[in-house]
Amino acid sequence: MAYGIKRGVRFQILSESDLDRIHWGTLHVLEKVGVQVDSVACRKLLKDNGCDVDEKTRIVRVPSHLVEWALEKKKSSITLAGRNPKYDAKLDLNHSYMTANGNGAVAVDFETGKRRPSMKKDVVNSSRIIDYLQNVHIHWPMVSSTDQHPSTMHLHDLDASMNNTEKHIMYETGVTISDAKSLTEMGYIAAGGEKEFRQRPVQSCLQCTYAPLQHDAGVMDASLYFAEMGVPLVFFGMPQPGATGPATLVGSLVVGNAEVLSALTMTQLHAPGAAVIYGMGNAPLDMRTTIRAGGSPEHALSSAMATELAHHYGMPSCVGVSATAKQPGDQAILEYYTGCAGPLLAGADLMCGIGLLEDSSCLFYEQIVIDNEIVGVISRLIRGEWADDVTLALDVIEKVGVGKNYLAQKHTVQHLRSGDHFMPELIDRRSFDSWSADGSKSLVDKARDKTKWILANHKVPALDSDTQAKVNAVIEKAKKPMWGGETKRA
């Protein structure tokens, strides 16, 4: 069976003409309003290719033909390879893959229940949990190793991930060229060399554009480097409707689209044919609490519409999912269900991601396990149904006849085995009596039990000592006094 979620059902929000209007609107914004480009290298690239560049305001107006050119250079089919090839995620516009959420700074200790800064051991443990779970296909270092030296935290995140999952690893910590260099080097080491990495990129980087209509210098300089070195990129717009984008979801989609397409243009000018994934995560700012409303219906819809737009361009999408809940349980489930269902129904290729609360900030190990079940349920919803000789089952209906049942039929067993009936692991369908005899456990209790089991039993082959030594050397080399003087600003 192919890796990833098979999609047989798709709902449509925007019509072809809506998508065209969004595209033309975006080109209009890029030509008329422009984007602020803080990277000197990027401004030069754009200027040399006929853009109108104002060095004082750093605003660049990008002509439509250049954007259209870049869209032609893009790749439609990208494979995010796993350390173990059985985990290769083929972004072919026909399968969906769930990723872990990433880079929180807080964790709730699984043993003590104490809320504390996240540590490298949290990256280790969450990586093993992700490796085990069936419905999470791409890994992210879920939290930061804040117990490590600040200049190498992100490298420790990657080290812990590489050692504890065989799935593809996406990070979002390449925000300066020197970060990008260390991260790329670790990727090459993981793959066994540059050539091997270029063939099977086992790591990739997500980069945020800076809403509204700006590009950070460090992020873009690093992106050009990644593109050159064959590290697949996601450019991820995230205007917050009402705050850093128009309140209308489509308006914010235009702002985010202008950011993503201009980033794509710079990248393709620098490294034609580079693997770029179309990313977007527009959650509104909640106008009563001033918290970003991750997991809201608007977030889900925006992610779904961004997927439609990406596919309109022939690009795979990577769209946002999150939750504002403070603890695992009812609210987290409601938010993650909403957040995942929207984009999955619209055919998202990648969704980032599950398992963190407080809008991508706080890790509870058991939430990863709960979200795995949520994705399982939705995967069943979107698998698709069809009528053929097997599913119509006329022969079985004839055989069983009137007034009997289908329990003793091979057809029944076959279709239980093939996943026609979703078999939950956490949802409890037992009778009241057996449920209460077993301790009246809530879904969260059961998720904790399963988490404990995974941590006790699931082993992931660590890197061999040779590879590990090379990784350690990269980390050691990158260590520098915090205020070593590197500033990203041009």
Add this chain to the structure above:
Amino acid sequence: MADAVARLKEAVMNYEMETIADLAKQALKDGVDPLVAIEKGLAEGIKTVGEKFGRGEIFLPELVMGAEAMKAALAVLEPAVPKGKHRSTAGKVLIGTVQDDIHEIGKNLVSTMLASNGFEVVDLGVNVSGSDFLKKADEQKANIVAMSALMTTTMPRMAEVITPLKKKSKAVKVMVGGAPVTDTYAKEIGADGYSGDASSAVEVAKRLVR
């Protein structure tokens, strides 16, 4: 005269961003004391708006529009305040997002909330270097230096400012915030105050200048 002041208060409460400057000009022409206009008009108006927001009666954009209206009128009235006199404010706050960090939404909200609670706010923007914080704190004679950091990698930048700042002056207070920042961390680096959201930031600031 009292009418003109009441009218300014009302204009803030009605978010009359485009027309309030004309009202302020007219008030000055009519001989209204600019200090009274600011303190009894604008400040009272924005206070009411802030309270409504606190009670959940209005949404954030309405609060921001109220603050914008106040700013527009202040730009007219402040220069007219006689030399040597000062409008009484709750205190002067210098705020910015630290170096290498471009997250600005939280910082902007804290600015707005402080301004609507009577603080004079000087916003340095994002990616503000340590030396800029130090230089401006000195220049502006701020009571409070407020720093925002949204990333684990940029949090230590706050400590970089606090140490020399405190060395120079005992009087200036520091408050910090941003999603990854915790109360414990704030204490560790020697900040005087921390808050997890914009509304409590006001309480913290008030406590610090008391």
